[in-house]
Amino acid sequence: MTHEILTPGEMGEADRRSIAAGPCDGYGLMLNAGAAIARHLLAKHGGTSGFHVLCGPGNNGGDGYVVARLLAESGATVDVWSSGTPKPQTDAARVLQECPLQPRPIGEFRPNSGSLVVDALFGAGLNKEVTGEAAAAIGRANEASVRRVAVDVPSGLDGLTGQPLGPVFRATSTITFFRKKPGHLLYPGRHLCGELTVADIGISNDVLHDIQPRCFENTPDLWRGQMPAPEANTHKYKRGHVAVFSGGATATGAARLSALAAARSGAGAVTLLSPAEALGVNAAHLTSIMLSRCDHPEDLRSFIETRRASSFVLGPGFGIGEKARDFALALLRNQDAKLVFDADAITSFRDHPDILFNASCNAPEIRLVLTPHDGEFKRLFPDIDEKDVPSKVERARAAAARAHAIIIYKGADTVIASPDGRAAINTNGTPLLATAGSGDVLAGLAAGLMAQGMPAFEAACAAVFIHGAAARRLRFGMIAEDLPAAAAFVLSDLLGSLVQE
Known part of the structure; x- marks a missing residue:
């Protein structure tokens, strides 16, 4: 190694x-x-x-x-x-x-x-x-x-x-x-x-x-031993249940990309949590992914009690503001779920970062993954900047410790950091991933792997690597919709004989 x-x-x-x-x-x-x-x-x-x-x-x-x-x-x-x-x-x-x-x-x-x-x-x-x-x-x-x-x-x-x-x-x-x-x-x-x-x-x-x-290159040697593989006597809910929040009627595509990626990661069940206004739009595009109405935190609490999802994705196309913060805090109060906050969920806390950090710190273990690109990182951690902390690894570590979360600090040299000081630098990224919807797929992959029992840091590292490998497999002309299926082939190669056919 x-x-x-x-x-x-x-x-x-x-x-x-x-x-x-x-x-x-x-x-x-x-x-x-x-x-x-x-x-x-x-x-x-x-x-x-x-x-x-x-x-x-x-x-x-x-x-x-x-x-x-x-x-x-x-x-x-x-x-x-x-x-x-x-x-x-x-x-x-x-x-x-x-x-x-x-x-x-x-x-x-x-x-x-x-x-x-x-x-x-x-x-x-x-x-x-x-x-x-x-x-x-x-x-x-x-x-x-x-x-x-x-x-x-x-x-x-x-x-x-x-x-x-x-x-x-x-x-x-x-x-x-x-x-x-x-x-x-x-x-x-x-x-x-x-x-x-x-x-x-x-x-x-x-x-x-x-x-x-405490710093590693993000290769499969780092996390392959923690990868989930379905057992012969499994069923769909034993393989993990992922819930993804959809935006309104004109902003549903990002959440569906995340949901599809979660399903392709091996999760046994995926549900799209949709506001009433977008149920028809989402229903027209979904087949194996389930659909459930969710307009308010009360709807979310009911869903958690009855459906017991293993992990949630909040942010892709969801919208920025109070509603996103309310859902995020409701999720953080649920001590059992693994969470991925992406895009709008991150930006919604730009003026209230301490509310997010305080809520996350109440969890006994690390179960939150944040996926900021450089602009989102600066909004959430404005004082952890290049001037005072020139190393991207150290910036990610400082952010992880403050947020009590795994940080996927995205970019050409994506860094994944844990509050315990572990950090991984990804090296298989490609400019092909600079396309709309790519980050939504990454969020879904991370949530899907966590839903199957993979620890948060290892799941985040694996998701980033698989994301890059899928894009390299597709090569020029790929779009975000192509990534989930390609990620499934990458996972098959990684798991090899561990999958019982």
């Missing part, structure tokens, strides 16, 4: 624990890192006319000196450019002494067209802007017609947040070690890293036991 993501600080701890455990010391890990990079470059770019290796004064630069030596030993044409001398008696100073190539001042660096530039200036731990000759060299590399390979993270990129600290080396590919960092997966870092490779340099997975990382 390699879905763990390490912060730069945690990666430093992994290095220290690996060195303490042996057999490799810091010098050995540096040799391994340089060798892994050199092997990659020779395998992928062995025919390159020449290599330029930009070396900083720290361990990242040390990796670069090892790379330069090994490339030269292979017969390649290599130039080394230095942006500062390593401190005496460090591992970087030692590998510099062993490098047969004489480093030249980085201010003289001028890449020739068709060559390859290796960025070994600064690693993931950089926390300030790159300036001076190093910044100028980065600019020249970015402007040249060359391939650009970064060591660890592109210089100038914050490995924790994925945000530029100033000038950034725009890599066509990046080679990192042991585990990915948040900055590799959060935008714009994901774009600036180019193609990402994680190299094995001899650090044992055992170090993770003590580090206990």
